[in-house]
Amino acid sequence: MTDGPHRTIRIWQQNIRKSLDAQLMTLHTVRNNYDIICLQEPHFDHLKATRATPVCQLVTPTSWNRKDPAEKTPRAITLVHEHISTNSWMQIDLDMTDAVGIKLVGEGGEISIYNIYNDCTHSQMLTKLQEHLDAREQENPDLAQPEKTIGDIWLGDFNRHHPMWEDEANDRLFTNQNLDDAGMLIDLLADHNMQMTLPQGTLTIRNSAGNLTRPDNVFASSQLREWITKCDVRPDNQPPTADHFPIATQLDFPVKINTMETARNFRAMDWEELKEAMDEELLDLDPPRELNSKEELIDTLDRLEAAIKRVIEKVVPRKKPSPYTKRWWTKELEKARKRVRKISRNVRHYERFPAHSIHGEWKKARNELTELLQKTKRDHFNNWIDSINAKNLWDAHRFASAIRKKGFGPGET
Numbered sequence: 001m002t003d004g005p006h007r008t009i010r011i012w013q014q015n016i017r018k019s020l021d022a023q024l025m026t027l028h029t030v031r032n033n034y035d036i037i038c039l040q041e042p043h044f045d046h047l048k049a050t051r052a053t054p055v056c057q058l059v060t061p062t063s064w065n066r067k068d069p070a071e072k073t074p075r076a077i078t079l080v081h082e083h084i085s086t087n088s089w090m091q092i093d094l095d096m097t098d099a100v101g102i103k104l105v106g107e108g109g110e111i112s113i114y115n116i117y118n119d120c121t122h123s124q125m126l127t128k129l130q131e132h133l134d135a136r137e138q139e140n141p142d143l144a145q146p147e148k149t150i151g152d153i154w155l156g157d158f159n160r161h162h163p164m165w166e167d168e169a170n171d172r173l174f175t176n177q178n179l180d181d182a183g184m185l186i187d188l189l190a191d192h193n194m195q196m197t198l199p200q201g202t203l204t205i206r207n208s209a210g211n212l213t214r215p216d217n218v219f220a221s222s223q224l225r226e227w228i229t230k231c232d233v234r235p236d237n238q239p240p241t242a243d244h245f246p247i248a249t250q251l252d253f254p255v256k257i258n259t260m261e262t263a264r265n266f267r268a269m270d271w272e273e274l275k276e277a278m279d280e281e282l283l284d285l286d287p288p289r290e291l292n293s294k295e296e297l298i299d300t301l302d303r304l305e306a307a308i309k310r311v312i313e314k315v316v317p318r319k320k321p322s323p324y325t326k327r328w329w330t331k332e333l334e335k336a337r338k339r340v341r342k343i344s345r346n347v348r349h350y351e352r353f354p355a356h357s358i359h360g361e362w363k364k365a366r367n368e369l370t371e372l373l374q375k376t377k378r379d380h381f382n383n384w385i386d387s388i389n390a391k392n393l394w395d396a397h398r399f400a401s402a403i404r405k406k407g408f409g410p411g412e413t
Contacts, residue, residue, distance in 0.1 A: 008229075009104065009253045011113070013038040015157050015205075015216065015244035021373050023051050025239035025337070026246070028329065034248075036102075037079040038115035040157040044073040055082050059100050062093050075117040076100050076156060085256040096128045099156075106255040109149035111224065116156035120215075123184050130188055151221030154194060155249070159215045160185050166214045167201045173213065194219040197231040198247065204233055205244045210354055218249055227251045235348060236341040240370040264312060265319040274315045281307040328380035336369045 012034040016022045020043045030037055037056065044050050048066050052058045056079035060066075064074050075098040080089060084104075092101030098117040103110060118125040161173040162182035188194075197218040198204075204216035218231055230250040237246050285307060291297045343362045350356040388396045 007252060007254050009036065009251050009255065010034045011036045011038060011153075011155070011249040011251075012246060013040070013115070013155050013216070013218075013249070014239070014246040015040040015117075015242065016042045016239075017242045017244070018043050019239075019241040020045075020051065021370060022239040022242035025373070026242075027051065027053050029237050029239070029246075032081075035081045035084055036113065038100075038113075038155060039077050039079070040115070040117040040244075041075050042077045048073055050077060052079055056080060057082060059091055059102060061097050061100055062091065063095050064097050072097070074098060074100075076115045078102060078113075078115045083257045085258055088255040088257075094128075094132055096125065096132070098125055099129065104253065104255055106253050109151075109253065111151060111153060111251075111253060113153045113155070116154060116158065118156070118158045118160070118185075120159035123181065126184050126188060130191075133188075133192060149223055149227075151224040152192065152194065152219075153197075153221075153224065153249075153251075154219040155217070155247070157216050157244070158185060161213065161215070162186065165196055165198070165200055165202075165217060167203060167212070170211075170213055189219060193222050195222050195225060197225070197228055197249065198233070199231075202233055203245075204247065206235075206238075207243050210359065212351060216244060216247060218247060224251070227253055236344045238344065240340075240366050240373065262318045264316040266316055269316045274311060277311045277315050278308075281311055328377050330376055333369075333372060333376055336365075336372050340365045340369050 010033065012026075012030050014022075014026050014037075016026065016039050018041050023039065023043045026037070026039070032055075042050050050058070059078040059080060061074045061076065065071050078100040080102065088106060089102055089104050092103055092112060092114075094101050098119070100115045101112060103112045114129070116125060116129070160182040161170070161178045162185075163171075163174060164182075164186065166173060189196075197220045198216075202214065203212040204214050206212050220228055228249065228251045230248065233245040233247050235245045238244070239246075285303060286300075291300060340362075343358065343365050346358050347362045350358050
């Protein structure tokens with residue numbers, strides 16, 4: 001890995017609704033295109049293990065004690081891609097189990113990103129956030145610096161409804177109780193000079209009854225608004241068994257990244273081609289002779305090593321791994337996912353016509369995708385069990401140990 005420039009940070013947020021299928025589909029959808037993945041209501045199994053990808057650092061709430069059997073699993077986790085240099089970000093210590101904070105440090109600025117899940121029945125999360133922000137200001141009274149841009153991004157599922165962001169057609173939600181509950185969030189936004197980034201009236205959830213509302217939001221400090229170049233919902237990529245739409249945010253914020261080279265795939269190389277290339281390189285070396293000193297030995301080894309490296313560079317291809325595509329992912333699943341996305345784009349044109357046949361077609365396609373996803377995973381696992389023999393017995397032992405320790409299954413790690 002080497003440090004390199006990175007001008008754009010891409011953030012993907014999604015309420016998973018505690019569904020394993022939705023979380024796996026989300027991880028597959030974002031692939032390698034996003035730097036930070038913020039999940040609300042993520043899936044946790046009975047061993048309190050969740051799902052991530054090998055190229056992401058999992059960030060859970062600092063106050064969550066996984067070993068405590070009485071403590072509930074958090075309702076917010078964040079994944080940070082490993083290509084963002086660890087010198088460019090750090091976790092923020094929060095006394096909250098349903099929020100995760102990270103700070104990005106770049107050229108000329110700092111951004112604190114808070115991934116928040118606020119319960120729909122109380123405002124304890126918002127109270128904790130207010131306490132944290134007040135304590136932060138007391139510890140850093142000179143937070144604003146003329147030579148640096150410092151600000152916050154608050155995103156997640158706030159479970160609050162107000163005409164400030166909700167669609168006017170949802171006036172049934174503007175009850176006195178809902179407006180009072182939203183008032184605390186609005187006061188918090190005003191106190192810290194936060195502005196709404198996602199346009200007013202943008203809908204972020206389609207519930208089981210087909211109603212479209214706006215519980216999810218993205219807020220940014222006023223000084224960061226010019227850095228945010230895009231913020232929109234992606235209903236076409238709504239995962240199965242999840243009712244929330246994903247939200248993508250993009251900001252021009254330079255940070256250091258790690259540039260990685262993939263390993264060589266020696267299994268895929270042509271051994272005859274390798275032999276021919278090595279013979280050609282050896283012809284350019286000095287003929288065999290007796291070496292009489294340490295320096296001659298080192299020089300000969302260096303030239304031989306250089307020849308081998310040139311052959312490897314010429315003959316051995318690099319691996320093309322996809323850490324987001326699971327082992328059980330098939331062309332049929334990809335085809336079904338694309339069909340759901342295509343129908344979803346058409347659904348948006350008929351949102352005001354709930355009786356239109358496109359809605360039933362969309363639900364049927366989503367259900368078929370969910371069933372196919374579950375069947376494919378199950379078949380892959382059963383086929384893997386049936387294929388175990390003396391040669392891959394230790395692989396089975398390794399997977400079984402992972403299942404026991406972390407709750408992972410083959411193809412899900």
